[in-house]
Amino acid sequence: MENSLMSRPAEQWADVEQVDPVRRLVIDLKAKYAKRITGELILPARAPALTNLPEELNPKLSEALRVRGVHQLYAHQRLAWERVRNGEHVVIATPTASGKTLCYNLPVLQAALEHQAKALYLFPTKALSQDQVAELTELNKAAELGIRAFTFDGDTPGDARKAVRTRGDIVVSNPDMLHQGILPHHTKWAQFFENLRYVVVDELHTYRGVFGSHVANVMRRLRRVCTFYGSDPVFILCSATIANPAELAERLIEAKVSAITDSGAPHGERHLLLWNPPVINPDLGIRASARSQTTRIARTAVKRGLKSILFAQTRLMVEVLTKYLKDVFDNDPRRPARVRAYRGGYLPTERRETERALRAGRIDCVIATSALELGVDIGALDVAVLNGYPGTIAATWQRLGRAGRRQRPSLGVLVASSQPLDQYIVRNPEFFLGASPEHARIDPDQLLILLDHVRCAAFELPFDDGERFGKENLTELLQYLQEQGVLHQEGKRWYWSADSYPANSVSLRSVAEGNFVVIDTTDGAKTVVAEVDYSSVPMTLYEGAIYMIQASPYQVEKLDWAGRKAFVRRTRADYYTDAIDYTRLKILERFDRAECGNQETALGEVHLVRRIPGYKKIRYYTHENVGYGNINLPDQEMHTSAVWWRLAHEALAESFPSRHEALDGFLGAAYAMHHVAALCSMAEPQDIGRAVGDGEGTWFATVGPHGRGQLRSANGEEMDPEHAPRFQPAVFLYDNYPGGMGLAAPLYEQRADIVRDAARLVRDCGCRYGCPACVGPILASDEQRGYSPKQAALSVLGLFIRHEST
């Protein structure tokens, strides 16, 4: 807490400008690259809004605060205090580093001192828990409060667990541990639950999608167990900026929650630049890569001694950027590394080491995925560069917020890739700078997820007839579980009746189960070097894949699918690999449709088969394609919900001289619609999938290696569209989770907007024949097609619009 620190008065900035390296960097970048900067925002430094410490605050606690230099509270901290003391559930959604921690620590410590009340803190990751306990310990030491705070997670040794359960005033854990280790053993925690007064849920914004839906069910279980022990804790939730913190909190805990969103904390001046890479081929609309611009900005910043953080969208891009920057700054192996990568999949010890090095200022540049978006304490940084738009406005601000200090200026740069969303944002800076952040959505009643937690809850306490758990018909779920042989109904109660521990087979992080471990077999040893979640395995760990860790390439030699293991060996390859994805869909059922003649837009359930037939080898630096490899993996299947747009056979024949042209039109339209849909529904692009096919599963369309649309049969063989038996292509946008997470219905509602905005995106694009910013990448040879892929996509979208409006 640095509440006592004030930002400087504005007139002092003049001489700071002389020396402040961040301001100098901004000035120099603007002078040199004026054309690339499409938008700029300066958030002025802000003075704090301070209030006095509450009068009823325990004297020991005020003493502890004073020792730590806190003499006053920020306005939002005081407000949180009052509402929590009043017994309200609250959510605090203020920016990074605004002192959210104190919002919950104060009432919790006060209640512990007053009534020996207990509190449970939940953080999404173990690292955050450890930070938190360190912070509590310091407060505790400052005035000998005598409050015992312990972490309880997978790393807690067996002999310490009993002490945590019986003696801990504050237990700091994570939802996974609550789910697998605490709730199924609640009787051992009886004393804790009886006295549980507060539950703190930090990083609320991470509890969205599948994970959030699981956690909402864990909260249902937690409240059920609390009721058994006669307690009814108050929830204090903290979130980074999202559009709907109160709504998300209310869905998560299923109770009324009041929101605190105005921060009283100060911050230094912030600069934000929107950066569009220069066009290098005007005909094709091809721009220089975001990667080249990101490395350039990072090089300049690091050379000027500014601590920088780079965010990349994928683990692969983290490794590529790390390699390029290490080639510049870490070419002397005898010196400690100045550049490091940080992403999921690294082992925890390695990540902790990087965090420590960052805090100590030993690292000049860190390249990260969203793994560093969370509140992991890495100290203050000067410059944040985003290699590509993260997909959501909330995530963008969160990443940019990683650079920023209380008193000094900081800089964030958003570098656009050639993806349509990125281009839309940098070309319309006023949209981004004025937009509200996204809504975080969860679907706690997603059937599979709900079923998993009904099982876990039945194990914890028998269900009684008439009890509520979720919004589906609980009795039917219980009957289903009885048929599965895990429950037994006796009178009005449903008892767990199986020899198993259901929580162990339910992972909160995915609908699918079972992480893969990556085992390094170099030099005959067998060392686990990484862990990869089930759903990303087909795209990253196929045999032959180059899998990168801290920019060192490893080649996958063997993938043991059943054993969940991938064996890799260090290699010196000068290329990386990128998997090819074939997806075909079959419509199972229509829930709703808007029809006009033989054309329809519909919402329904689809069966999807994804095949990863092979991969491309791409050489570093030149990014040329240097070969292909085959992948032999089982097909991934799922049922999910989708929205599709389909045109009648006759309409097609009228509007397009050839089926090839129609196919290119559909692929281009799908590309644009996919990105617009992500924006419209405020989802992340990877939450939605797209496909073009006949909806019968007999054929599907892909963009072939030469940039042209291809038709492939169910078994993946190329077909000639002119000879396809029934040529009636459809654009599918589907919910990318088994069973669906409730994304398709909102898309169907907005079907007219999606088509209209996609048409606008394509029409307004500055390219001639089509480009990655509108209909997807096309190749130079496309000029020789005799038609423009861009025009074909516009024709398809035009036909969709016509049918929408009738």
Add this chain to the structure above:
Amino acid sequence: MSQLRQRLSALRQQSGAQAAAGVPPPIAERIRRARIGHKRPPDNDPSDLAATLAQAVGGEAIGPGVLRITTQVPLRSNHGDWCLHALLHSPRSLPAAIDVAANGLLFFDTETTGLAGGSGTLAFMVGFAAIRGDCLRVDQYLLSSFAGESAMLRALCEHTSSAQHLVSFNGKCFDAPLMATRARLNGVTLGFDDLAHIDLLYPLRTAFASRWPDCRLASAEARLLGFVRCDDLPGAEAPQAWFDYVHRGDVEALARVVEHNRWDLVSLAALLPALDRTFAEPHRYGADVGAVARAHLRRGQTHRAQQLLDTDGAWQSESACLALAASLRRDGDLDGALRLWKRLTRQGSARAAEYLAKYYEHVERDYIRALQLTQRLPEGPTRHARAQRLRRKMKPQGIRVRVAQLD
């Protein structure tokens, strides 16, 4: 209903292990599931079912959903090579049980719905055995329905209130915490906490861990008690027996669980005097003498350890002898300690030689002898430092020694 079921089964196929492995569950599994669906008697009157069960196991209903099976085993009867009569004499040698009164013993064993632990694991059967007159009286409580648990737990309290010692096999880690969970869930106070708990697994391990391949109760029966069960239902099949009863009304396997549990209790009762004898005369029963002696030492029974170790030249018990010597020295019996160290040193123990060297250096100040002993220590910096120091100490006294002379 059917629609929800279809949605569920379709969804579950895509989300994990099953689809990934690419194989359907084994036929037996599918059949078993199918049978649950078809043969489950939902319309059976629960009281009819309980009556059938009571008849099959020879028990009486003591409340809704709970049966009690009572058996009297005469103390003069044999269990394997041991007569249960030995129970009447208070243990004299088993450290955890010395002088406990025979009529305060409560032998205890449960049968559960699994080993997973957590609040979903249930003890569907709890058995007690205690001495009543000239018999061992075995009382087994069996749930005939889930709803009977609370009544069963209350019935258990009658037994705990009249006992002083709970005797179990692995009960400290498994049965007792499980019962605590069940009691907490049902809001019943069992009174287990007021009883001293003697878990026979620990002394059995002490005595035989280095001698037997495992220390399960079955091994103790075969190797120590000389008792062989005929047609016993393996304990691991107990959960399925209970589920077969619950789901399908099968009582046969459950009746065998009752038998199994009764044997467990009687073996437990026989094991207590048998272990007591083992701790008195470990050689006689093939136990680990050193480990037994160490156990006596931990309990402050130095003289017992001395009896076991100071009589023969059992080299395998080096660490036990050293522990004994340390204990003797603490008690002021330096001669006893020296005798042990010397014997061990003769037998080649470097650790004993080190103790002796320290003794000669610091107590006797006999540096020559200390240096001699130092030569028996393993090569290394410790040995080198000690020798250097001893040479330094000898100099002012004008003693010059060449090591070769000593050897």
